[in-house]
Amino acid sequence: xxxxxxxxxxxxxxVEGLMExxxxxxxxxxxxxxxxxxxxxxxxxxxFDELEMDYTRSYSSPKDYFLPxxxxxxxxxxxxxxxxxxxxxxxxxxxIIGMRACDINALLKLDQVMLKSAYPNPYYFARRRNTLxxxxxxxxxxDCFCRSMNTDTASHGFDLxxxxxxxRYFAAINSDTAYIVLNRFNAREVREExxxxxxxVKKQIESKFKTQVDITILPELMDLExxxxxxxxxxDKCLSCGSCAxxxxxxxxxxxxxxxxxxxxxxxxxxxxxxCNLIDFATVAGGYNFRPDAHIRLKYRYYHxxxxxxxxxxxxxxxxxxxxxxxxxxxxxPKAVIxxxxxxxxx
Amino acid sequence: xxxxxxxKSEIFNIIPLTxxxxxxxxxxxxxxxxxxxxxxxxxxxMLELPGCGEVPISISSSISNKDFIELxxxxxxxxxxxxxxxxxxxxxxxxxPFGTHFPMQKMVGCNILLIAGGLGIVPLRSTIYWANEHRSxxxxxxxxxxxxxxxxxxFDYQFxxxxxxxxxxxLTIVQNRAENWEGRVGLITDLFDEVPIDPDNTFAxxxxxxxxxxxxxxxxxxxxxxxxxxxxxLERRMHCGMGKxxxxxxxxxxxxxxxxxxxxxxxxNLKEAI
Numbered sequence: 232x233x234x235x236x237x238x239x240x241x242x243x244x245x246v247e248g249l250m251e252x253x254x255x256x257x258x259x260x261x262x263x264x265x266x267x268x269x270x271x272x273x274x275x276x277x278x279f280d281e282l283e284m285d286y287t288r289s290y291s292s293p294k295d296y297f298l299p300x301x302x303x304x305x306x307x308x309x310x311x312x313x314x315x316x317x318x319x320x321x322x323x324x325x326x327i328i329g330m331r332a333c334d335i336n337a338l339l340k341l342d343q344v345m346l347k348s349a350y351p352n353p354y355y356f357a358r359r360r361n362t363l364x365x366x367x368x369x370x371x372x373x374d375c376f377c378r379s380m381n382t383d384t385a386s387h388g389f390d391l392x393x394x395x396x397x398x399r400y401f402a403a404i405n406s407d408t409a410y411i412v413l414n415r416f417n418a419r420e421v422r423e424e425x426x427x428x429x430x431x432v433k434k435q436i437e438s439k440f441k442t443q444v445d446i447t448i449l450p451e452l453m454d455l456e457x458x459x460x461x462x463x464x465x466x467d468k469c470l471s472c473g474s475c476a477x478x479x480x481x482x483x484x485x486x487x488x489x490x491x492x493x494x495x496x497x498x499x500x501x502x503x504x505x506x507c508n509l510i511d512f513a514t515v516a517g518g519y520n521f522r523p524d525a526h527i528r529l530k531y532r533y534y535h536x537x538x539x540x541x542x543x544x545x546x547x548x549x550x551x552x553x554x555x556x557x558x559x560x561x562x563x564x565p566k567a568v569i570x571x572x573x574x575x576x577x578x
Numbered sequence: 579x580x581x582x583x584x585x586k587s588e589i590f591n592i593i594p595l596t597x598x599x600x601x602x603x604x605x606x607x608x609x610x611x612x613x614x615x616x617x618x619x620x621x622x623x624m625l626e627l628p629g630c631g632e633v634p635i636s637i638s639s640s641i642s643n644k645d646f647i648e649l650x651x652x653x654x655x656x657x658x659x660x661x662x663x664x665x666x667x668x669x670x671x672x673x674x675p676f677g678t679h680f681p682m683q684k685m686v687g688c689n690i691l692l693i694a695g696g697l698g699i700v701p702l703r704s705t706i707y708w709a710n711e712h713r714s715x716x717x718x719x720x721x722x723x724x725x726x727x728x729x730x731x732x733f734d735y736q737f738x739x740x741x742x743x744x745x746x747x748x749l750t751i752v753q754n755r756a757e758n759w760e761g762r763v764g765l766i767t768d769l770f771d772e773v774p775i776d777p778d779n780t781f782a783x784x785x786x787x788x789x790x791x792x793x794x795x796x797x798x799x800x801x802x803x804x805x806x807x808x809x810x811x812l813e814r815r816m817h818c819g820m821g822k823x824x825x826x827x828x829x830x831x832x833x834x835x836x837x838x839x840x841x842x843x844x845x846x847n848l849k850e851a852i
Contacts (some may be wrong), residue, residue, distance in 0.1 A: 307628040313669045314628045318582055348819035457849050484824035487817045491629030498629030515815045516654040537832035
């Protein structure tokens with residue numbers, strides 16, 4: 232990989248330059264939670280000052296820009312016993328600034344499903360190929376366990392990855408586009424002092440991980456503890472609201488619905504994000520539900536993340552951002568569930 | 579076929595089978611696409627009514643019929659309800675075929691035991707046609723078919739013809755006794771007494787409601803058929819047919835991509851499968 236440094240002043244010029252011709256998306260604070268902490272979201276930036284590079288964690292992940300909550304898959308013009316289908320895959324180029332390593336790794340996991348398995352998803356493909364990703368290092372929050380999930384650093388899946396080393400950013404470059412952009416704004420070769428500062432920052436980040444979750448034996452444990460009381464315990468708390476899946480950077484389950492307009496001349500086929508915790512997720516025509524209870528659905532979510540995906544792609548689906556734990560109105564966090572499961576196994 | 583594009587297809591013939599099921603004869607409108615469309619027994623298509631929705635339906639016709647496909651559809655939900663109200667000439671969308679198929683090549687030289695419950699006969703029908711078209715490849719072909727009531731037996735108008743032309747044995751049974759029914763009454767497993775099975779030379783294909791699988795497989799295992807020689811087709815909710823929406827995910831597999839056809843050994847090792 233190629234490394235350069237860019238001063239914060241030049242970085243500002245760079246972002247402003249990019250804004251002139253592209254849609255630029257970055258972390259912005261929108262509100263405050265009940266403790267008074269800022270709530271961040273990835274939103275379109277109108278000027279550089281809106282960009283908050285010191286953001287902690289965005290409420291929902293930048294996944295929204297690749298797998299939007301709702302999208303039209305096709306539109307139909309209905310006419311005399313026939314119809315005409317129209318499909319649009321194209322999007323305008325855009326830039327996302329400030330993605331965390333865990334969110335970049337989440338995209339790489341989504342790539343496995345959306346691009347690298349049978350029937351690649353052309354809508355996702357169009358968005359992925361037309362988005363320039365600028366990542367950003369940060370110190371972990373108290374409940375982040377991305378280090379346990381091996382997603383605290385990213386080696387690919389981005390165009391540019393920045394680490395704050397004081398008056399400048401240490402930049403890892405992963406694409407020709409990013410290289411050209413960076414050079415246009417006076418990036419300089421890495422000097423020895425930059426390298427030392429970079430290593431120091433990296434070490435500092437490493438030392439700040441507090442939460443650990445042991446997932447090494449999880450795939451096996453998922454089968455061994457399939458009938459465990461742990462699922463019932465947590466499942467009884469679960470409200471089956473699906474908030475966890477909505478904020479998760481990797482959850483990709485969806486539903487499809489078709490609407491017809493009142494004139495009966497236009498119809499739309501729409502994809503919308505769904506959650507395996509919602510009650511009708513596995514209901515088939517005729518009304519039979521393969522997962523009728525909340526605890527069975529909760530178990531399924533963990534089973535898919537830590538066992539099913541592991542078997543298919545040799546990695547777990549979770550990236551350890553704990554957004555689901557934060558968003559859960561019932562206070563269910565993956566760390567608590569997994570710890571409980573491991574504890575039961577040891578008893 | 580492309581993934582998101584559905585092909586305009588014409589329903590040109592509709593045969594009412596029972597109070598709930600109709601057999602639709604559907605032809606892909608574009609001649610080139612129609613020619614390109616091939617499938618194997620056990621696969622399914624996504625059938626779409628624009629503006630209403632999409633449903634996964636097993637193909638029920640012979641693979642050598644290049645002109646049209648036959649889909650037997652039960653009226654259970656929004657889309658199938660509307661399909662039942664269509665007249666010949668209606669245009670629908672078709673994507674597919676999707677999924678795995680019954681491994682007919684593996685069964686060459688052996689007996690085939692087809693066990694169907696209710697609507698389960700639908701995907702087996704293309705298997706029956708396949709077996710007929712390659713009749714010399716297989717030894718005895720036996721169909722055990724159970725339904726709730728005599729009026730719910732599908733394709734009974736073809737049984738006589740299959741029996742004669744295809745040289746196969748069909749045994750039917752219904753769960754509820756009814757007037758004018760002189761056949762057997764009971765559960766599908768009751769038919770096993772009448773069929774001698776040679777375990778080393780038999781492949782079984784089972785299709786039906788989830789409750790049926792447990793008892794049928796228990797019997798077949800007792801008789802001595804290898805679990806890897808028994809096949810079944812799993813039913814799950816599907817929204818995409820391409821392994822993306824996760825609605826049909828069971829344990830570590832997707833029913834639409836890795837299935838719907840599985841061998842019993844695989845299913846036995848899948849949590850939640852049956």
